[in-house]
Amino acid sequence: MKRSPGARLCATAAIGALSLSLLTACSDEGAKDSADSKASSSSSSAASSSSAPAAKALTTAELEKLLLAQGELKGYKSESGDDTLPASKTAVKTDKPACDPLAWATAALAPGDTDANASNTVSEDKASGATVQPEDFADAFDVDMTFVGLSSYEGDGAEKAMKAVSDGVTACAGGYGLTAEGETTKVTKVVAEKGAAKGDEAVTFAADVDMDGAGTATFHTEVVRKGNTVATFYTVNFAAMTKGGDMGAIPAAVVDAQVAKLK
Structure with a gap:
């Protein structure tokens, strides 16, 4: 089912907290296995082989x-994310090349060097529970939507993509400028977070975004590698965006179910 124009507009604004002028209108660390087969470890990132x-x-x-x-x-x-997500990396750029993988991950684009990329959106189905009946515009957008991106790589490309994201979290700690769909905004801070161990390797980070001078909002992103496939997750609550603050955690159920489908 196609989204309404209003939903598409709000979703476009949400990607990487892009198009902040629309907000009012929308009112470990990876652990490593050594060559020694006897060694093993566990952390927020599972070890790669x-x-x-x-x-x-x-x-x-x-x-x-x-x-x-x-x-x-x-x-x-x-x-399908066809009407809400950027079609290519050329539509999402930062003023620091090292930060590009972070911006791409928030837009469900491949964080590494590959043309194999697919994406969609997974959102709460409040109507199915028959407990929430939207009565006004704000309620209609009080729903968590997760942008999910999958990308696949030759050779060690997936590991390199994960490293690019991990390195970007460090290099972009002081923030960066973001341009997407012709709109610009400012990410003021990026910090690594400890996520649940998923797949073979995982990187989780939070980004504080300037809400056009009206405070900041904190968005969370999780990037998971399973084999040579990388999955990215970024969640937005449209109603919460108008208030700022923390946008909330990425639903574990969405991450678990998606990673379980990967080969």
């Missing part, structure tokens, strides 16, 4: 089949 055979990238069509489909996660609805 250096002995794995050379990986072959999945195609975009194959990635699309791995995205969460409607009906696969109870209490959530999955929809």
Whole structure:
């Protein structure tokens, strides 16, 4: 089902906290395994295996089949991101190249060097529970929407993509300027967060975004690698965006279900 023009407008504004002028209108650390097969460790990032055979990238069509489909996660609805998400990396840029992977991850684009990329949106299906009946504009947008991106890489490309994100969290700690869909905004701070161990490797970070001079909002992003596939997750609550503050955690159920589908 197609979103209403208002929903598409708000979703476009939400991506990486882009187009902040629309907000009013929308009123570890990766652990490493050494060559010694006896060594093992656990952290927020699962260890990657250096002995794995050379990986072959999945195609975009194959990635699309791995995205969460409607009906696969109870209490959530999955929809194409075609009318809400940027079509390519050329539409999302920062003023610091090292920060590009962070911006791409928030926009469900591949954080690494690959053309194999697929995305969708997974949102709370409040209507299915029949407990929430939106009565006004604000209530209609009081829903968490998670932008999900999948990308696949040849050889060690997935590991390099994860490193680019991890390095970006450090390099961009002081913030960066972001331009997307012709709109600009300012990320004022980036900090690493400890996420749950998922897949083979995970990087989680939070970014504070200037709300056009009206305080800041904190958005959370999780990037997970499983084999040579990288999944990105970024959650926005449209109603909360108008108030600032913390946008809330990425739903664990969405991450668990999506990572479980990856090969």
